Amino acid sequence: xxxxxxxxxxxxxxxxxxxxxxxxxxxxxxxxxxxxxxxxxxxxxxxxxxxxxxxxxxxxxxxxxxxxxxxxxxxxxxxxxxxxxxxxxxxxxxxxxxxxxxxxxxxxxxxxxxxxxxxxxxxxxxxxxxxxxxxxxxxxxxxxxxxxxxxxxxxxxxxxxxxxxxxxxxxxxxxxxxxxxxxxxxxxxxxxxxxxxxxxxxxxxxxxxxxxxxxxxxxxxxxxxxxxxxxxxxxxxxxxxxxxxxxxxxxxxxxxxxxxxxxxxxxxxxxxxxxxxxxxxxxxxxxxxxxxxxxxxxxxxxxxxxxxxxxxxxxxxxxxxxxxxxxxxxxxxxxxxxxxxxxxxxxxxxxxxxxxxxxxxxxxxxxxxxxxxxxxxxxxxx
Numbered sequence: 305x306x307x308x309x310x311x312x313x314x315x316x317x318x319x320x321x322x323x324x325x326x327x328x329x330x331x332x333x334x335x336x337x338x339x340x341x342x343x344x345x346x347x348x349x350x351x352x353x354x355x356x357x358x359x360x361x362x363x364x365x366x367x368x369x370x371x372x373x374x375x376x377x378x379x380x381x382x383x384x385x386x387x388x389x390x391x392x393x394x395x396x397x398x399x400x401x402x403x404x405x406x407x408x409x410x411x412x413x414x415x416x417x418x419x420x421x422x423x424x425x426x427x428x429x430x431x432x433x434x435x436x437x438x439x440x441x442x443x444x445x446x447x448x449x450x451x452x453x454x455x456x457x458x459x460x461x462x463x464x465x466x467x468x469x470x471x472x473x474x475x476x477x478x479x480x481x482x483x484x485x486x487x488x489x490x491x492x493x494x495x496x497x498x499x500x501x502x503x504x505x506x507x508x509x510x511x512x513x514x515x516x517x518x519x520x521x522x523x524x525x526x527x528x529x530x531x532x533x534x535x536x537x538x539x540x541x542x543x544x545x546x547x548x549x550x551x552x553x554x555x556x557x558x559x560x561x562x563x564x565x566x567x568x569x570x571x572x573x574x575x576x577x578x579x580x581x582x583x584x585x586x587x588x589x590x591x592x593x594x595x596x597x598x599x600x601x602x603x604x605x606x607x608x609x610x611x612x613x614x615x616x617x618x619x620x621x622x623x624x625x626x627x628x629x630x631x632x633x634x635x636x637x638x639x640x641x642x643x644x645x646x647x648x649x650x651x652x653x654x655x656x657x658x659x660x661x662x663x664x665x666x667x668x669x670x671x672x673x674x675x676x677x678x679x680x681x682x683x684x685x686x
Contacts, residue, residue, distance in 0.1 A: 312601045312668045317645045323363040327370030328380020329625040330550030330592040330611075332363040333663065338596035338604040351436055353429070353452040361428035365574055367591040369420055371555050372571035373492035374536050377547030379405060384548050384625055387632035391681060396636035403636075410498035414467050419501060422467035423488040425453065426481070430575035446481035467501075475509035482516050483508060489520070489572040493533060520572035521565050537564065550592060550622055554609050558588045587612070593622045595663045603663055623664050624680055630661020631681050648672035658682070 317333055318324055324333040334341070336356040344356055370376040379402070386399040406416040429449050433440060441448060450472070457465045471487070472480035487508055491500040508515050515523065524530040539546055540556050547555075558567055562585060570577030570589070578586060592611035596604045611619040634657060644657040646665035651672035653659050659677045666674040 313647050314599070314601055315597045315603060315645055315647070315665070317595065317597060317603065317663060319643055319645065323359045325363045325366040325591075326626055326629065327367045327376065327591070328383055328548050328551055329629065330367070330548075330554065330622045331595070331626050331663075332367065332591040332593070333595045334360060334363065336360075336596065337599045338606070339599045341596060351432065351439075354456050358428050358432060361431050362424050363594075364578075364590050365424040365427050366420065368571060368574045368578070368589055369424065369488070369492065370551055371558065371589060372489055372568070374533075374546075375416075375492050375495060375497055377551055380548045380551055381546070383629065387629040390632035390635055391628055396632070399632060399636050408498065410502045412470060412502055414470060414498055414501060415463075416492075416497045418463045418467045419488050419491065419497060421463035422465060422471075423485045425464040426468055427485050427575040429453070430481075431579060434575070434579055444478065446477045449481060450477060471505055474505050475512055479509065479512035479516075483512060485574060486515070486520065486523070486572050490523070490527070490529075493529060519565075520569045523572075524568075533568075534564075548625070550625065554588065554592060557610060561585060561588050593619045602667060603665070605663075620664075623662070627659065627662040627664075627677055627681050631658040634658050634660065648675070651675065653678060653682075 316335070318335045321335065323335065325331070334356070336359065341356060341360065370380065382402050383399070386394075386402055390396045390399050406420075409415050426449065429452070430445075433445055433449075450468075453465050453468065460466065460469060467488075468480055468484055471484050474480075475483065487501065487504060488497075491497040491504055494500050518526065521530065524533055536546075537559065540552055541559060543556070546552065562570065567589075570581070578589075581589075587608040590608040592607065592609050594606040594608065596606065598604050605619060607619055611622070643660050644654045645660065646654070646662075647668070648654055648665065653675075654672075658681070659665075659675075662675075662677045662681075664676070666672065
C-alpha cells in the first residue's frame with residue numbers, strides 16, 4: 305500500500321509538556337519547533353526564564369550528568385535491557401522496581417531525581433546568566449536565581465527547586481548556587497546518590513569556600529575517590545560494556561577529544577565548562593540525537609557526536625531504544641485513553657499508543673503501513 309488517507313499535520317510529540325530527556329538512550333526531545341529554535345539563536349530575543357533556550361540547555365545538561373555517572377550508566381543499561389524483556393513478554397515487575405530507584409527518598413526527603421532536576425535547572429540558568437552579563441539586575445545572581453526559580457515553580461516539592469532549596473538551607477544561598485552541580489556530580493559516582501548527598505552536603509557546607517577553590521580532580525583526590533573513578537574511566541576507554549552504547553560510546557569519544565582532566569572538570573561544573581567549548585567539543589557531549597517538531601509537520605532529527613559519524617545507524621538505534629522503552633513503559637503502567645502524537649489515526653497501533661515514544665513516524669505519502677515500529681518493537685512479542 306502506497307500512502308494513506310491520514311492527514312498530515314503539525315506534530316506535538318510531548319503533548320505540550322516540557323522537554324523529554326532519555327540520557328541513557330542519547331535522546332532529547334524538545335517541544336519547540338525547530339524553525340523557532342533557529343530563529344531564537346539567530347536573532348535578539350528578550351530573555352525569559354524557562355523559555356525554549358533554557359529547556360534546550362536543561363535537556364543537554366541531563367545528558368552531561370549521565371555521561372559522568374557510573375550509577376546512571378548502570379541504571380540506564382538495566383532500563384534498556386528490562387524494557388526489551390517486557391516488550392518480549394516478561395513480567396514488568398523488575399522494570400517497575402528499576403524505575404523506582406531514582407524516586408526513592410533519602411532521610412532529607414530528596415530523591416536522586418530531585419538532585420538531577422535541581423542541578424540541571426540551576427546550571428541552565430547559570431549558563432544563560434553568563435551570556436547576559438551586564439544586562440541582569442544588580443545584586444547577587446544567586447538571589448536573582450532563587451527569585452526566578454520560585455516564581456516559575458511555586459510548589460516547594462517541585463523537583464527543579466527541591467534539592468536547591470534544601471542545599472541552600474544547609475550551606476547558604478551563595479554556596480548552593482556555586483556548588484550544587486559539583487556535589488551532584490560527586491554523589492552520582494556511587495551506588496546511592498541520594499544517601500551520599502545527605503552525608504556530603506553538610507561536610508561541603510562547613511568548608512564551602514575551600515571546596516569552591518578546588519578542581520574536580522583535586523576534590524576527587526581529597527575524598528579518596530580519584531583512583532576508583534580513574535579505573536572506571538579506564539574500563540570505558542577499553543570498551544567494556546558497562547552502560548548503554550548511547551552513553552558510554554560518546555563518553556569514550558569525548559575522553560579522546562577533550563582529554564580526561566578537562567572533561568571531568570566540564571562534567572562536574574557544566575555551566576562553566578560548556579560555555580568555553582568549541583563546536584566539535586560541545587557537540588561531542590550533547591545528546592547524539594535531538595528531536596524537534598517541524599513547523600510544517602513531521603519531526604526534525606538533529607545529530608551530534610557519534611550520530612554524525614561513520615555509523616549511519618547510530619541515530620536509528622537511539623530511536624529504536626526509545627521506542628522500545630516507551631512500549632514497555634505503557635505495558636508496565638497502562639493508562640486510560642491514548643496519547644499517540646502522530647497523525648495516523650487509522651493505524652492499528654494508534655489507539656493503544658504503545659508507539660508514543662516512537663520518533664520516526666512516516667508521513668501520509670509513505671503511509672502508516674510503512675512505519676517500522678510494529679515490526680521492530682512489537683515483533684519481539686511474536
